[in-house]
Amino acid sequence: MAYDYSKYLRAGKIPHIWCPGCGYGIIMKSMIRAIDGLGWDKNEVVMTSGIGCASRLPGYIDANTLHTTHGRSLAFATGVKVANPKLKVIAMGGDGDMTAIGGNHFIHACRRNIDITCFVFNNYIYGMTGGQYSPTTPKGSRATTAPYGNSDNQFDIAQLAMGAGATFVARTTTYHAVPMEKLMKQALEHKGFSVVEIIAGCPTGYGRKNKLASPAGMIEWQKDHSVAIAQWEKMSDEEKAGKFPIGVLHEVNKPEYVEAYDANVGLS
Amino acid sequence: MAKKVKFLQGNEAVCEGALYAGCTFYAGYPITPSTEVAEVLAARLPKIGGRFIQMEDELAAMAATLGGSIAGKKSLTATSGPGMSLKMENLGYGYLTEVPCVIVNVMRGGPSTGLPTGPGQSDVMQARWGTHGDHPCIALTPSTVQEQLNETVRAFNLAEKYRMPVILLTDEIIGHMREAVEIPEPGDLPVIDRKRPTCDPKDYLPYKPEADGVAPMADFGSGYRYHITGLNHLPDGFPSNDGKLAQADEIRQQKKVDDNYDEIVVVDEMMCDDAEILIFAFGSTARSAKEAVQMARAEGIKVGLLRPLTIWPFPDKHLAKYAGKVKRVIVPEMNLGQTALEVERVMKGQPAVEGIFQIDSEPINPVTILNKIKGGK
Numbered sequence: 001m002a003y004d005y006s007k008y009l010r011a012g013k014i015p016h017i018w019c020p021g022c023g024y025g026i027i028m029k030s031m032i033r034a035i036d037g038l039g040w041d042k043n044e045v046v047m048t049s050g051i052g053c054a055s056r057l058p059g060y061i062d063a064n065t066l067h068t069t070h071g072r073s074l075a076f077a078t079g080v081k082v083a084n085p086k087l088k089v090i091a092m093g094g095d096g097d098m099t100a101i102g103g104n105h106f107i108h109a110c111r112r113n114i115d116i117t118c119f120v121f122n123n124y125i126y127g128m129t130g131g132q133y134s135p136t137t138p139k140g141s142r143a144t145t146a147p148y149g150n151s152d153n154q155f156d157i158a159q160l161a162m163g164a165g166a167t168f169v170a171r172t173t174t175y176h177a178v179p180m181e182k183l184m185k186q187a188l189e190h191k192g193f194s195v196v197e198i199i200a201g202c203p204t205g206y207g208r209k210n211k212l213a214s215p216a217g218m219i220e221w222q223k224d225h226s227v228a229i230a231q232w233e234k235m236s237d238e239e240k241a242g243k244f245p246i247g248v249l250h251e252v253n254k255p256e257y258v259e260a261y262d263a264n265v266g267l268s
Numbered sequence: 269m270a271k272k273v274k275f276l277q278g279n280e281a282v283c284e285g286a287l288y289a290g291c292t293f294y295a296g297y298p299i300t301p302s303t304e305v306a307e308v309l310a311a312r313l314p315k316i317g318g319r320f321i322q323m324e325d326e327l328a329a330m331a332a333t334l335g336g337s338i339a340g341k342k343s344l345t346a347t348s349g350p351g352m353s354l355k356m357e358n359l360g361y362g363y364l365t366e367v368p369c370v371i372v373n374v375m376r377g378g379p380s381t382g383l384p385t386g387p388g389q390s391d392v393m394q395a396r397w398g399t400h401g402d403h404p405c406i407a408l409t410p411s412t413v414q415e416q417l418n419e420t421v422r423a424f425n426l427a428e429k430y431r432m433p434v435i436l437l438t439d440e441i442i443g444h445m446r447e448a449v450e451i452p453e454p455g456d457l458p459v460i461d462r463k464r465p466t467c468d469p470k471d472y473l474p475y476k477p478e479a480d481g482v483a484p485m486a487d488f489g490s491g492y493r494y495h496i497t498g499l500n501h502l503p504d505g506f507p508s509n510d511g512k513l514a515q516a517d518e519i520r521q522q523k524k525v526d527d528n529y530d531e532i533v534v535v536d537e538m539m540c541d542d543a544e545i546l547i548f549a550f551g552s553t554a555r556s557a558k559e560a561v562q563m564a565r566a567e568g569i570k571v572g573l574l575r576p577l578t579i580w581p582f583p584d585k586h587l588a589k590y591a592g593k594v595k596r597v598i599v600p601e602m603n604l605g606q607t608a609l610e611v612e613r614v615m616k617g618q619p620a621v622e623g624i625f626q627i628d629s630e631p632i633n634p635v636t637i638l639n640k641i642k643g644g645k
Binding site (some may be wrong): 010013042043044046048058059062063064065066067068069072075076077078079080081082083084086087104105107108258261262265266267 | 361
């Protein structure tokens with residue numbers, strides 16, 4: 001029997017704003033199945049987001065949802081979590097939201113290892129404003145603000161998270177909808193700061209400018225360029241060129257921020 | 269029974285006021301001359317079951333303060349000029365989403381990094397208009413260390429009652445000076461908590477105002493699942509592009525303050541009844557003005573002091589009583605004439621406003637004000 005998403009969606013808020021062919025609907029459905037699979041009480045789930053296409057997701061979910069300012073999803077989420085650590089806090093945003101304007105909040109949330117799950121939707125572009133280059137837009141790719149091709153170097157979001165101290169880091173793509181659900185579950189259950197980078201297609205903002213306008217073609221691209229981490233570790237540098245690893249890339253246990261604070265100041 | 273008296277620094281008194289009001293969450297970022305507020309609360313909050321967090325920047329500090337309040341805790345942050353500029357983005361979010369909290373701005377000198385260790389009063393217009401868009405504003409201006417405590421309690425009460433951020437607009441002199449302060453016992457000062465919904469969660473509309481113009485606010489996690497957005501929104505909390513509805517909602521928010529002027533605006537009027545000359549001064553400058561008035565009165569000059577403890581909304585009604593009645597009005601302030609323009613607006617040239625504007629990082633000397641009183645036309 002087909003999975004029934006309706007108990008987690010707010011009545012009357014669908015259709016969503018995303019373009020035909022956008023990968024974000026796949027992410028939302030995987031997220032719902034992950035949360036449902038853990039049996040979490042909706043009253044305890046808080047979802048925060050910043051500004052952009054990805055950040056519209058919480059508005060569709062029947063939970064405590066906070067659509068904040070551009071890049072500040074994690075800063076608001078941190079306030080919520082520290083004020084009430086019983087809440088299960090999920091922060092999300094796009095590549096521009098989380099790693100450009102929100103980059104400072106992102107690295108410091110990683111450093112603190114606060115028990116928040118962070119989903120970064122990486123479609124390599126600022127979609128909502130119509131296709132400007134972001135910190136993850138590949139070098140040479142076209143964007144409305146890169147009419148001659150993008151000159152910038154790129155952030156690797158997963159590596160950025162690991163370098164900054166996140167204790168669970170995973171990457172997946174919208175091609176991998178079922179494994180994505182499993183990775184999300186692991187991230188949600190992880191005690192500490194967890195990051196899942198999700199590669200998604202933006203046919204409208206990115207694809208059109210880069211001769212990848214077919215949504216199915218963009219998903220094919222994800223399939224062809226992603227490599228499971230176990231396989232990735234056996235590959236030579238030549239074989240790795242142009243590809244990226246997916247799966248759980250990093251997992252360690254360290255004291256969680258609020259628990260460590262409480263123990264330190266005599267609250268627990 | 270004798271009151272408990274403590275010898276406190278102004279910034280410490282803010283902390284006493286916050287704790288009295290029930291504050292259990294502080295998110296901040298270090299900046300002179302407000303840092304003592306963070307330092308004291310970092311030590312004190314855990315002792316009452318609260319938490320303190322030093323964020324990565326001022327934007328995050330404002331965001332986390334709002335997040336703490338949304339999770340149901342009375343929340344505070346403190347800063348000074350450059351930090352206040354950075355807080356403006358999320359302060360605007362707090363206004364549009366109607367999240368109660370208190371922001372302390374210990375004003376220092378100059379634009380940009382300016383004169384970090386000296387006093388200033390140049391953020392009056394920033395407090396009112398610093399964030400983009402139209403919004404209501406409440407800003408309080410204490411003049412004594414005792415008032416730092418009492419006005420912080422009042423700031424929390426107004427924030428909770430009207431469901432909005434409230435600014436305590438103080439300055440380096442009062443923030444760093446020490447005076448004897450009576451510590452109120454429980455019950456001495458009112459403490460107001462926000463209205464929370466009691467309806468069935470499925471009927472809850474987070475932005476549907478009651479008769480007083482304020483909607484009850486549910487804590488995240490309390491069973492009332494709802495949506496908060498910085499987009500203009502409908503009573504159910506969800507965004508709408510309907511400009512007419514957005515306009516009506518913003519006017520409703522402004523009216524929360526405008527319709528409650530008598531409760532929000534507090535003004536200390538000293539020797540104003542028979543005054544021919546009126547001084548309008550707030551914050552630490554009002555201390556010098558008080559001294560100048562006493563010196564002038566000793567010489568038989570009929571001068572009075574109108575000292576607002578609420579600078580926003582501007583004390584129009586209190587001030588307008590003296591339009592056409594006093595012969596002169598003098599506005600000393602540590603800026604280049606920000607409140608003087610407002611006084612001029614209210615007095616409508618009856619009489620013209622005379623300013624003493626000083627931005628040299630020094631307090632305005634009482635003798636400077638006395639000389640203006642005596643040397644005037």
